[in-house]
Amino acid sequence: MTVTNIILLVLGIVLLVFVVLFIVFKLLIRAMKKRRQVFLESPMFKNAILVDSMANFFGTLSAGRMQVRGTGLLALTRDGLAFKMYAGSREVNIAYRDINAVTIVKSFLGKTVFRDLIQITYKTPSGEETSAWYVKDLNAWVTGIKNHMPQIR
Numbered sequence: 001m002t003v004t005n006i007i008l009l010v011l012g013i014v015l016l017v018f019v020v021l022f023i024v025f026k027l028l029i030r031a032m033k034k035r036r037q038v039f040l041e042s043p044m045f046k047n048a049i050l051v052d053s054m055a056n057f058f059g060t061l062s063a064g065r066m067q068v069r070g071t072g073l074l075a076l077t078r079d080g081l082a083f084k085m086y087a088g089s090r091e092v093n094i095a096y097r098d099i100n101a102v103t104i105v106k107s108f109l110g111k112t113v114f115r116d117l118i119q120i121t122y123k124t125p126s127g128e129e130t131s132a133w134y135v136k137d138l139n140a141w142v143t144g145i146k147n148h149m150p151q152i153r
Helices: 003-041 138-147
Strands: 050-060 070-076 080-085 091-095 099-105 117-124 127-134
Touching: 050 080, 050 138, 070 138, 099 138, 117 138
Parallel strands: none
Antiparallel strands: 050 070, 050 127, 070 080, 080 091, 099 117, 117 127
């Protein structure tokens, strides 16, 4: 085998790997879009006041630093906040009456996207919990939540 043949073989393999990765990526994006559409049509999100279909969930304080963050659908409904992650089955539902604080932070559990995050501290049956998200229109989310919560305006 000549050097030229070896180079062509390596380039062919690299090209094949890129094509396979591209196809897998396209299939994952298509599946995510379908799942997002199903979520948007569900009763929980259908009548939402505010929706971010690409909200980046940074996790819950009680689960610690090792949890994986993920993208999902965050909605401000008439009852509170509802979040469903696209990958997996993670859901967070927070009633307005359970929210203790809404703050803007730079990072959460040591993770950051170098933009401000919305952090919600709320009551659960097992005690106080805190979760954070990166959302596109942070001020709209903070205002929307606070407008539904007379006790923290």
